[in-house]
Amino acid sequence: MAALAAVLQSRSLGFPWLLRTWAGGARGAARGAAGLHDYDLLVIGGGSGGLACAKEAAQLGRKVAVVDYVDPSPRGTRWGLGGTCVNVGCIPKKLMHQAALLGGMIQDARNYGWEVAQPILHDWRKMAEAVQNHVKSLNWGHRVQLQDRKVKYFNIKASFVDQHTVRGVTKGGKETLLSAEHIVIATGGRPKYPAHIEGALEYGITSDDIFWLKESPGKTLVVGASYVALECAGFLTGIGLDTTVMMRSIPLRGFDQQMSGLVTEHMVAHGTRFLKGCTASRVERLPSGQLQVTWKDLASGKEDMGTFDTVLWAIGRIPETRSLNLEKAGVNTNPDNQKILVNTQEATSVPHIYAIGDVAEGRPELTPTAIMAGKLLAQRLYGQSADLMDYDNVPTTVFTPLEYGCVGLSEEEAVARHGDDHVEVYHAYYKPLEFTVAERDASQCYIKMVCLREPPQLVLGLHFLGPNAGEVTQGFALGIKCGASYTQVMQTVGIHPTCAEEVAKLRISKRSGLDPTVTGC
């Protein structure tokens, strides 16, 4: 079988699909290193977690296959290998966020002596093309990496046949069967569409689509209060589009609420409209082509209407488990949200089937945790390691126009765990030096450190609102991981002039009631 495959390949017939049918379709025709199955490890999902796990396992000498497939969004958007982060998440988001920030900097430049012509215009098409081209280069990069690491890749939609066997279907409808000793499910999630809003599915788009639009979305209504909603609304406003955010209740659920309030306050002050406490009831298309949205103010019960070019639903994400036929394998999910139930080893209810990343219950929906969990899993399976993934104190950043970086507990979580009497919060309002000459408003530039009150005052959480929050927070995450105390942070000399140094200079506690505004040097 292998000899025939080699002959076929050397003849450069260019019939790879034929090779794969022969290799995988005939059960038992291609023996994995394990002998009984086609592969040692089959990874379902070629995103952050899946690819990391597969590559690590291959590096440890195993026979690995990755299957990845993207169902087009309701609007028809599709993308290549790499998962949500690469294609419709972190990467295009950060690039568009950067595009928006640059607009602000061009305005600031005048104060710094640059002669900048007015008005400054933004071309969506040019930005979108550049972003999309970069994403495509990443798709390719991932494909090459799999090839280099000798991981077999199939662009097929997978579902379970039994505990060790998966059926894959190509775009053209061709079926293959793949079997493996271990299986990792890393299928991630997709944006949720509202269930009971007329016209929502037909006329609205989601984050799956926004980054792939060829034409500008124009006047946009973003529905939701998640970081996806706020980040999208943020960059749309930043590039000059009329943007409205409609929230049913609180912004950034799960994040520190004081910080979340400051984030939205900044967005309001910088041109994003907010419809707070409202829910949409209907979306219709007008003869002009624009969309008419009807909503209700929950407090007053009053109905109102608005016209938009685009409606973006950012009301949450659902795990990609529906089409996996998990029952055939006996893998259990949380009935409330369909996420796969896992233990600390990332194992599901079936011992040799694992789940990592967004699809797994109780995990942060973040790329770095999925990647690390995937690598550690491969090392435990094939590398004689016993290290488990530590999901505590995972740092993250919300890339809204004013960025919010955090690591550890929110103030409310710390108080809930330890009691108000045992928590000390140090805070400060500061002004980035760069904002001064640029005459920028720094009202929401704020830092708070949540600590235990008892000496040495262990740092429980750090919250930073300001420019480059991701860069600032990353280093402090190491400190928290090492169990830094407030005393140690205060003993750390700051780098001047930066915003980050303000963390090491926090002296005013909330309890003292003193004014936390820091004056410049």
Add this chain to the structure above:
Amino acid sequence: MAQPLLLRRFLASISWKPPQGGLAPLCSRPLQTPWHSPSGLAVIPSQVRSVFTTKVSTTTFNIQDGPNFQDRVVDSERPVVVDFHTQWCGPCRILSPRLEKMVAKQQGKVVMAKVDIDDHTDLAMEYEVSAVPTVLAMKNGDVVDKFVGIKDEDQLEAFLRKLTDRRACL
């Protein structure tokens, strides 16, 4: 696909006669004076040459699929330069037209196949393409030379000459 090409070349070579008589290889002799074709029409040399290089002998083509690649590249009688490129690659957009121009200058001694790596990922994988642009020189189905990245016209000329010179050694 190869047969119509051969036929065209054959027809082209008999439609005009070099002054010395006999069939000369296509596009090998520079013509100084206008030629009278058998039909009596006066043909200006430069026009004759350009007609053969652009209409009759297509020096550049896009690969459609695996069998197409097998036919026009692996089984090609002439050496083939394979340009692995793609739409999202900036340097590719600079190299491809430049390479096309230099290949056309070779007057049919070598042809160029363009492969979009996004459309034909399996082919690109087979030929171990990682970065783009990657250009392979292929003769008799084997890869005899390769380069990655942008090259200027002189470098491309040297690359192509090396490929066509080897042919003379056969």
